Amino acid sequence: MSILVLGGAGYIGSHTVDRLVENGADVMVVDNLSTGHEAAISLKAAFYQGDVRDKAFMNRVFEKEQITGVIHFAAFSVVPESMTKPLKYFNNNTVGMITLLEVMQAHDVKQIVFSSTASTYGTPEKIPVAETDLQKPINPYGASKLMMEEIMHWADVAYGIKFIALRYFNVAGAKLDGSIGEDHGPETHLIPIIMQVAQGKRAKLQIFGDDYQTPDGTNVRDYVHVVDLADAHIKAVQYLADGNQSDAFNLGSSTGFSNQEILTAAREVTGQPIKAVIGPRRPGDPDTLVASSNKARQVLGWLPNYDDVHEIIQSAWNWTQKHPDGFEA
Ligand code: UDP
Numbered sequence: 470m471s472i473l474v475l476g477g478a479g480y481i482g483s484h485t486v487d488r489l490v491e492n493g494a495d496v497m498v499v500d501n502l503s504t505g506h507e508a509a510i511s512l513k514a515a516f517y518q519g520d521v522r523d524k525a526f527m528n529r530v531f532e533k534e535q536i537t538g539v540i541h542f543a544a545f546s547v548v549p550e551s552m553t554k555p556l557k558y559f560n561n562n563t564v565g566m567i568t569l570l571e572v573m574q575a576h577d578v579k580q581i582v583f584s585s586t587a588s589t590y591g592t593p594e595k596i597p598v599a600e601t602d603l604q605k606p607i608n609p610y611g612a613s614k615l616m617m618e619e620i621m622h623w624a625d626v627a628y629g630i631k632f633i634a635l636r637y638f639n640v641a642g643a644k645l646d647g648s649i650g651e652d653h654g655p656e657t658h659l660i661p662i663i664m665q666v667a668q669g670k671r672a673k674l675q676i677f678g679d680d681y682q683t684p685d686g687t688n689v690r691d692y693v694h695v696v697d698l699a700d701a702h703i704k705a706v707q708y709l710a711d712g713n714q715s716d717a718f719n720l721g722s723s724t725g726f727s728n729q730e731i732l733t734a735a736r737e738v739t740g741q742p743i744k745a746v747i748g749p750r751r752p753g754d755p756d757t758l759v760a761s762s763n764k765a766r767q768v769l770g771w772l773p774n775y776d777d778v779h780e781i782i783q784s785a786w787n788w789t790q791k792h793p794d795g796f797e798a
Contacts, residue, residue, distance in 0.1 A: 471495040471535050472706060475521055475569065476542030477514065478505025480651045481584065481640055485540060485699040486511050487649060492703055497534050499527070500543065506796035509649050521565040524572060531576040538580040538706050541569060544617075547657050548588065548610050548753045555609035562613035563620070570624045578630075580709040581621065582702055585634040585717070587691075587758050589615040596725070597691075597761035600636070600717050608753035618717065625715045633705040638691035638721035638760045640698050642781040643788035650788030651695075652795035659731060660692075660782060664789040667741040674743065676728050678750035682757075687728035689757040691721035694775035694784070704769040718769060721760030722776040731778060738782045 472489055476482040477498030482505065489496045496514040499521065500507075510516050515534070519526040521543045544562040545551070551558045573581065588611030589604045606612040621632040641660040643650030651661045665671040679686035701720050726734070736743050765771040775781055 470706065470710065471497075471537045472540060473497045473499065473530070473534065473536045473538075474514070474540045474542065475499045476505065476544065476584070478502060478507055478510050479542055480653070481695060481698060482542035483509035483511075483649050484644060484695045485542070485702045486514050487644060488696065488699040488703055490514060497530070497536070499530060504545075504653065506652060508796040509652075522561070522568050524568050527568065527572040528575070531572055531578065536576070536578050538582070538709060539569070539573060539578060540582045540584075540702055540706065541566070542584045544584065544614070546586070546610060548608050549657065549751055551608050551610035551613070552752050558609045558613040559616075563616045566617040566620050570620065570630060573630060574624070574628050579628075580706070581630060581632045582705040582709070583617065583621060583632055583634045585618055585636045586611060586614050587636055587638045587719070587721070587760065589618065589636060590758075592755040593758065596757050597723060597759045598719060599761045600719055600764055607755065622715070631709050631713075632715045633709060634717040635701060635705060636717060636719045636760075637698060638693055638719070638758055640695050641692050642694040642696065642775065642784040644696060645784055645787070647787040647791035650785065650792065652792070659728060660735070660785050663732060663735045663743060664785055666743045667735065667739040667786070668789055668793060672744065674732065674745040675748035676732070676745055677748055677754065679747045680750075683727055685727050685729045688754055689725040689727045689759065691723065691725055691759040692731075692778055692781055693721050693773065694781050697773035697775055701765060701769065701771045704771050708769055716768070718765040719760040719762045720765055720771070721762050722773060723760060723762055724776060725757060725759040726778050731782070734778050735782050738779055739786050
């Protein structure tokens with residue numbers, strides 16, 4: 470197995486590279502380091518710094534390496550930013566996918582595992598969300614990823630490029646030894662922001678809205694451990710290598726936790742008071758997002774190991790304590 474990981478210096482990408490290497494795969498990473506960290510990339514992977522949209526660069530990588538499959542993480546993923554900078558998202562995410570598929574087609578590489586998102590469903594019609602439910606994004610990030618899924622579908626019809634779209638719910642946590650973890654600048658995600666408050670780097674958490682249609686009024690999300698998520702990518706790569714057809718799978722823990730519940734769990738795990746205030750709603754947030762991930766369990770044989778948010782937060786806290794300044798330290 471010789472896998473090219475696009476966006477392998479990012480949060481989920483670097484954990485997947487790490488698990489691929491641990492599973493004995495040959496791994497190549499392409500990343501433009503716009504948000505990723507070179508220090509996050511396993512030393513056992515070959516690293517090419519460049520942009521997925523740079524076709525000449527991508528052709529050089531595909532000519533040099535014997536690539537059997539691609540995992541594509543190289544996309545922007547911040548919902549609120551996408552609301553104010555939609556074209557940035559359509560350019561990097563959607564245009565990047567077109568270039569990638571053109572280069573794959575030219576080099577006869579016919580398998581891609583894609584980092585998709587629950588945001589493609591928009592405000593779900595029902596909870597838990599199943600793969601067959603209506604995809605109707607309510608923010609440009611989700612729209613850019615749905616377009617990428619559709620582009621892959623038509624590339625499969627025309628060229629036989631098989632794809633697996635993995636629709637993540639909320640990804641959190643870090644490798645258990647604390648050697649890699651989540652490090653975004655600026656940080657926008659709930660759990661790492663809570664970790665910054667626990668660490669004393671940020672004065673308080675602002676909970677975005679407490680008047681949603683949920684039991685305690687704060688948004689409910691489905692958290693999946695980043696190492697479990699990384700393992701799902703390896704299962705998906707294997708599934709395509711076994712000759713299976715293109716498909717899409719939700720990846721979540723199937724359990725919802727409200728923002729308030731995450732805060733309470735983080736106070737328990739860290740032993741810190743973690744000051745929090747209620748602020749206004751953030752545009753683009755649906756009330757509740759919880760996955761049915763039965764299909765991934767049944768078809769891919771995916772078995773998440775960490776479905777307790779305390780364990781997820783504990784691993785994030787471990788990473789935070791070992792790397793108080795992230796990868797820059
Ligand atoms: N959230 C919050 N305060 C923050 C960051 C996030 O209340 O400082 C909320 C956000 O509104 C959402 C949940 O936490 O309800 C998860 O948001 P995050 O940005 O972590 O992930 P997303 O669901 O956007 O992928």
